[in-house]
Amino acid sequence: MQKEYILSKNQKIIFDLIDKSAEPMKAYAILFNVQKKGIKAPLQVYRALDKLVEIGKIHKIESRNAFIACQNSSCQISKATAFSICESCEKVSEINNSKLSKYLSNFEDDSGMRYSKYNLEFFGLCKKCKSK
Amino acid sequence: MQKEYILSKNQKIIFDLIDKSAEPMKAYAILFNVQKKGIKAPLQVYRALDKLVEIGKIHKIESRNAFIACQNSSCQISKATAFSICESCEKVSEINNSKLSKYLSNFEDDSGMRYSKYNLEFFGLCKKCKSK
DNA sequence: AACATTATGTAATAATATAACATTAACAAG
DNA sequence: CTTGTTAATGTTATATTATTACATAATGTT
Ligand SMILES: [Zn+2]
Ligand SMILES: [Zn+2]
Ligand SMILES: [Zn+2]
Ligand SMILES: [Zn+2]
Numbered sequence: 001m002q003k004e005y006i007l008s009k010n011q012k013i014i015f016d017l018i019d020k021s022a023e024p025m026k027a028y029a030i031l032f033n034v035q036k037k038g039i040k041a042p043l044q045v046y047r048a049l050d051k052l053v054e055i056g057k058i059h060k061i062e063s064r065n066a067f068i069a070c071q072n073s074s075c076q077i078s079k080a081t082a083f084s085i086c087e088s089c090e091k092v093s094e095i096n097n098s099k100l101s102k103y104l105s106n107f108e109d110d111s112g113m114r115y116s117k118y119n120l121e122f123f124g125l126c127k128k129c130k131s132k
Numbered sequence: 133m134q135k136e137y138i139l140s141k142n143q144k145i146i147f148d149l150i151d152k153s154a155e156p157m158k159a160y161a162i163l164f165n166v167q168k169k170g171i172k173a174p175l176q177v178y179r180a181l182d183k184l185v186e187i188g189k190i191h192k193i194e195s196r197n198a199f200i201a202c203q204n205s206s207c208q209i210s211k212a213t214a215f216s217i218c219e220s221c222e223k224v225s226e227i228n229n230s231k232l233s234k235y236l237s238n239f240e241d242d243s244g245m246r247y248s249k250y251n252l253e254f255f256g257l258c259k260k261c262k263s264k
Numbered sequence: 265a266a267c268a269t270t271a272t273g274t275a276a277t278a279a280t281a282t283a284a285c286a287t288t289a290a291c292a293a294g
Numbered sequence: 295c296t297t298g299t300t301a302a303t304g305t306t307a308t309a310t311t312a313t314t315a316c317a318t319a320a321t322g323t324t
Contacts, residue, residue, distance in 0.1 A: 008289090008302055027280065041305065046281065051302090062194035063251065065280065065311095084245050095241050103235060107254070109227050113216050114262075117255040119195065122239070122247040130246075140271055140320090159311065173274065178312065183271090197280095197311065 005055050013037050014048040015069070018058055024066030024092050053078055061085070061092055063121050072096045080105055082120040088129035095122070137187050145169050146180040147201070150190055156198030156224050185210055193217070193224055195253050204228045212237055214252040220261035227254070 007015060013034055018025050025033075031045045039045060049067060052058040056078045058067045063085070071094040082095040082104075104118050139147060145166050150157050157165075163177045171177060181199060184190040188210045190199045195217065203226040214227040214236075236250050 010303070042281070044303070062253075084241065084243060084247065086245070093243060097241055100239065107232065109216065109229055111216060111225060112259050113218070113256050115216070115254040115256040118252060120250060120252045121194075123249040124245050124247040127244050142272075174312070176272070
């Protein structure tokens with residue numbers, strides 16, 4: 001389970017916006033949306049985003065430079081993330097598959113490196129887009 | 133095996149630079165390095181990078197906005213990539229593990245989406261940094 | 265030669281992210 | 295309740311990453 005964490009004012013404003021959004025949101029789209037609430041500068045957005053990522057409430061989709069709310073209440077605080085991304089409509093979903101996460105969390109290669117964290121992004125066409 | 137592909141002048145200059153580099157290179161570091169060879173503008177770099185990524189000679193490390201040469205001659209042309217990244221010294225290696233790539237290439241979740249491509253980035257401490 | 269495709273050159277600008285510094289809020293210890 | 299500490303905020307400026315738009319040249323095909 002995710003640890004409860006009391007969000008600050010800016011963090012809450014920005015989390016609520018991302019959480020309500022159907023798609024991943026970009027930092028400057030967020031900024032534009034929250035300007036009426038008094039958040040005026042990029043840095044205010046990025047600071048809240050950093051914190052929200054750190055505590056696992058949101059994740060960054062690296063290939064898109066965009067952020068989505070964690071859709072997975074049992075997510076290991078941003079340490080192990082997997083997403084499916086439709087290359088046509090850009091729909092993104094967080095993958096919650098215990099076999100996959102177990103497999104990746106236990107993965108070891110021959111480098112002797114032990115991994116404390118991973119991020120996986122799958123690309124393809126979603127059902128809707130495939131049938132077009 | 134990777135299909136042979138004749139690189140253009142700019143593509144070759146930029147590929148050679150990345151290929152010789154021990155670490156992933158960022159676009160503007162590349163630009164700085166190739167200015168003496170007549171490549172003056174960011175766009176010239178980005179165009180070459182795009183093509184090199186497309187044909188699988190290099191890969192983008194999304195979490196770092198940086199590029200490395202493919203270290204894996206049997207790599208499925210950028211469709212299936214996995215990397216290990218040391219969070220201390222930033223050393224990056226391409227993982228070449230057939231079990232892993234088979235597992236991920238065949239992965240299906242319950243969304244009905246079939247994936248044509250993936251990118252996986254593992255994070256941790258490399259041997260050297262762990263022993264410090 | 266005519267056409268299509270790919271690559272290049274150049275300037276301007278857009279989009280993403282951080283540095284530096286000053287101030288304020290929240291919280292715990294004494 | 296006040297002192298010290300940490301986390302969060304506000305603000306300006308700037309750094310970094312990436313693309314648009316348009317013109318030209320090289321390459322490959324029929
Ligand atoms: Zn999650
Ligand atoms: Zn789709
Ligand atoms: Zn490769
Ligand atoms: Zn290291």
